[in-house]
Amino acid sequence: MALFWPIAKxxxxxxxxxxxxxxxxxxxxxENYIRYAPALEDKDHTMRAAxxxxxxxxxxxxxxxxxxxxxxxxxxxxxxxxxxxxxPVDFKMxxxxxINMTRALPVVSGFDFSGHVEQIGSGVLGYRPGDIVYGMLPxxxxxxxxxxxxxxxxxxxxxxxxxxxxxxxxxxxxxxGLTSIHAMAPVLRAWQKQGQSSKDxxxxxxxxxxxxxxxxxxxxKHVLKMHVATTVSAPKAVLVKSLGADEVVNYKExxxxxxxxxxxxxxxxxxxxxxxxxxxxxxxKSGRHYIHVLSSDWQPNSREENPxxxxxxxxxxxxxxxxxxxxFGIGIHYHCDPVSPDAQGLRSIASWVNEGLIKPVVxxxxxxxxxxxxxxxxxxxxxxxxxxxxxxxITE
Ligand SMILES: NC(=O)c1ccc[n+]([C@@H]2O[C@H](COP(=O)([O-])OP(=O)(O)OC[C@H]3O[C@@H](n4cnc5c(N)ncnc54)[C@H](OP(=O)(O)O)[C@@H]3O)[C@@H](O)[C@H]2O)c1
Ligand SMILES: *[C@@H]1O[C@H](CO)[C@@H](O)[C@H](O)[C@H]1NC(C)=O
Ligand SMILES: *[C@@H]1O[C@H](CO)[C@@H](O)[C@H](O)[C@H]1NC(C)=O
Numbered sequence: 001m002a003l004f005w006p007i008a009k010x011x012x013x014x015x016x017x018x019x020x021x022x023x024x025x026x027x028x029x030x031e032n033y034i035r036y037a038p039a040l041e042d043k044d045h046t047m048r049a050a051x052x053x054x055x056x057x058x059x060x061x062x063x064x065x066x067x068x069x070x071x072x073x074x075x076x077x078x079x080x081x082x083x084x085x086x087x088p089v090d091f092k093m094x095x096x097x098x099i100n101m102t103r104a105l106p107v108v109s110g111f112d113f114s115g116h117v118e119q120i121g122s123g124v125l126g127y128r129p130g131d132i133v134y135g136m137l138p139x140x141x142x143x144x145x146x147x148x149x150x151x152x153x154x155x156x157x158x159x160x161x162x163x164x165x166x167x168x169x170x171x172x173x174x175x176x177g178l179t180s181i182h183a184m185a186p187v188l189r190a191w192q193k194q195g196q197s198s199k200d201x202x203x204x205x206x207x208x209x210x211x212x213x214x215x216x217x218x219x220x221k222h223v224l225k226m227h228v229a230t231t232v233s234a235p236k237a238v239l240v241k242s243l244g245a246d247e248v249v250n251y252k253e254x255x256x257x258x259x260x261x262x263x264x265x266x267x268x269x270x271x272x273x274x275x276x277x278x279x280x281x282x283x284x285k286s287g288r289h290y291i292h293v294l295s296s297d298w299q300p301n302s303r304e305e306n307p308x309x310x311x312x313x314x315x316x317x318x319x320x321x322x323x324x325x326x327x328f329g330i331g332i333h334y335h336c337d338p339v340s341p342d343a344q345g346l347r348s349i350a351s352w353v354n355e356g357l358i359k360p361v362v363x364x365x366x367x368x369x370x371x372x373x374x375x376x377x378x379x380x381x382x383x384x385x386x387x388x389x390x391x392x393x394i395t396e
Contacts, residue, residue, distance in 0.1 A: 018316065025315040030140070032340035038142030039069035039076060039152035049148035050371035050389075053106035055097050058372040058379070061109055069144055069152040072121035077155045079133060082394035083171035083365075084146040085112030086387040087211060088298065089139065091375045095300050098307070108145030109371055111137045114161050114171040115151070116394045124155045132396060134161040134350075136174035136341050147371050147389050159346035162353035167396055169360035170353075172386030173215070177349040177358075179293060179339040180216040180267075184224070186335045187265055187289045198224040203265040204256065204283060205229070208245060209236035212269045212293070214361040214385045217243045220267075222357040229260050231270075236384060243361070257281035264288045271295040272303070284332050287325060292318070292336040298381030361385025 045068040052060040071078035090109050093099050099107070114134035117127050127133065135158035137146055144151060161170040188198060203220050207213045208230030220226040221244030229247035230240050237248045249256045257277050262285045266278050271292060277283075278290060292314045296304035303309050314336040321334035352358045365388035366374035378387050 021319045022312060022315060025318075026311075029338065033138040033140040036138050036141070036154045036157060036341070037073065038144060039071065039073075041067040042070035043067050047149035048368055049108045049145070050110070050368055051106050051108045051145075051148075052094060055093075055095055055099055055105075058091070058094070058375040060094065061372040061375065063369045063371070066108075066148075068150050071119045071152050072124075074121045074123035075154050075156065076121045076152050077117055077124055077127055077133070077158065078119040079113070079115045079151050079153065079158075080118050080394065081113045081115040081146065081149055081151055081391045083114050083168045084110045084389035084391055085172040085175065086371075086374050086378050086389060087111065087175045088378065089175070091379045092296065092304050094375060096305060098305060102140040104143050107143045108148050109375070110146030110148075110389065111139060112171055112174045113137070113146040113151055113391075114167045114394075115392070116167075118150070120155070127155055127158075127160075132161045132167045132170075132394065133158045134167070134170045134174055135159065135343075135346060136178060136339075138341055139339075147368060147391065149368075149392055155343075157341035157343055159343050159350055162350040164354045164356070165360055167394055168365075168388065168390075169362055170350075171388055172211070172360055172362060173349055173353070174346060175339060176211040176215045176386070177219075178342050178345045179212050180219045181345050181348065182337050182339050182342070183216070183267055183291045183293060183335070184220070184265075186337060187291070187333075188224075190289070190333065198226055200225070200227055201265065202227045202229070202263040203267060204231075204260050204263050205245075205267045206231050206256075206270045206274055208232045208240040208243075208248075209384050210269060211383065211386050212267075214240070214243060215358065216267055216269075217245050218358045219352070221245070223352055226265075229256075229263070231256050239361070239384065243359075257283050265291065267291045267293075269293055269295055272297065279332070286331065287329060287333070289333045289335060290321075292334065294336065294338050298379055363387050365390050 046065045047068045117131045205216045209232045221228045230245045231249045231251040318334045318336045325333045363383045363385045368391050
């Protein structure tokens with residue numbers, strides 16, 4: 001009995017801490033998306049869109065004629081879309097039966113786009129009709145998507161597209177670029193606090209040939225001046241070396257943990273067994289940084305249907321590991337900061353592209369009528385760089 005109350009107090013404290021952490025993380029997640037009001041429908045005008053009314057296999061996506069989004073509230077911009085960029089989150093949402101918790105069906109596929117400004121709201125600063133812009137729509141809250149002829153977005157989440165590449169190629173950059181910057185941000189902050197720079201720090205970027213990997217390698221190498229190792233299958237080694245990778249691990253023949261040791265950071269876009277193998281080996285030096293990006297798998301799986309495993313565990317690990325690392329200086333710092341729209345980030349990406357530090361890597365493109373096929377292709381998990389959707393012509 002004497003032990004009961006102390007133990008109960010500790011348990012209650014733990015439970016309160018866990019709940020507090022989760023409420024905070026989910027609040028942030030929601031706040032990052034929901035604050036951008038979705039546009040209303042413009043019943044007088046229609047457009048073509050790749051939309052699905054039920055979740056499941058790729059063929060649920062149909063190209064339909066639907067009302068256009070209405071423009072413009074004060075801070076909104078109407079954009080005629082030239083090209084869309086496909087990401088794994090697109091097929092993960094399409095096949096996730098729980099999608100209606102965050103977006104009401106029917107929804108239009110796609111988040112990344114580039115195109116030109118057609119109309120602006122009265123409170124929009126810095127954009128004029130005709131400007132070529134690019135951006136990532138909020139992942140939650142609205143049923144509009146990027147794979148439609150016109151999108152309406154808050155001007156605070158778009159940016160002028162880089163001028164040194166085509167607007168078409170720019171459509172592949174927002175989500176993967178912002179993912180890379182947001183993933184590295186807490187690590188860079190930690191180094192800054194310690195008076196250190198990123199120069200020559202060692203990072204392992206998993207799936208270096210993918211959308212995120214092909215951007216992250218260039219960002220870490222050419223912008224942050226880091227030493228970069230990456231995992232790819234043999235045919236893609238030449239590509240990742242050309243992007244700036246210093247060390248290439250053929251993951252089909254070698255275990256990365258056997259060759260990569262005592263690194264400063266791991267950016268893990270594969271997670272699952274890679275996460276476990278990273279955390280239980282000497283890939284990372286003590287006190288260094290593991291970055292989780294809420295990844296599930298390219299194949300359909302129960303993991304992504306289960307928010308407890310997909311979201312709750314990484315957030316709890318993030319706080320648990322970091323508490324121990326901060327307090328006792330042991331173990332590793334675990335980061336998990338999912339991507340969200342960010343105009344400042346897009347402006348930085350455009351300037352790095354214009355300086356020649358980052359080049360777009362495009363695998364192939366599909367037409368607006370072939371979005372289902374594009375999903376099917378990306379879902380195989382073998383894409384090299386970005387898959388694009390050609391939606392309209394824009395003159396540059
Ligand atoms: N939460 C977030 O903020 C966030 C943001 C962006 C992305 N993500 C997640 O991050 C993951 C990656 O996204 P992505 O856009 O880069 O995907 P992607 O473009 O579809 O990646 C495809 C690449 O992954 C490589 N790959 C597949 N399995 C691999 C393995 N076991 N080891 C090493 N490489 C492997 C493939 O190379 P090979 O052909 O050589 O196997 C292929 O080139 C997705 O799960 C996505 O959902 C999360
Ligand atoms: C536009 O974004 C700002 C914050 O950046 C927000 O305060 C405002 O409500 C948004 N407007 C719409 C219409 O989404
Ligand atoms: C979401 O869809 C599922 C399955 O179709 C359904 O059972 C559930 O009630 C829906 N939830 C909401 C919030 O609409």
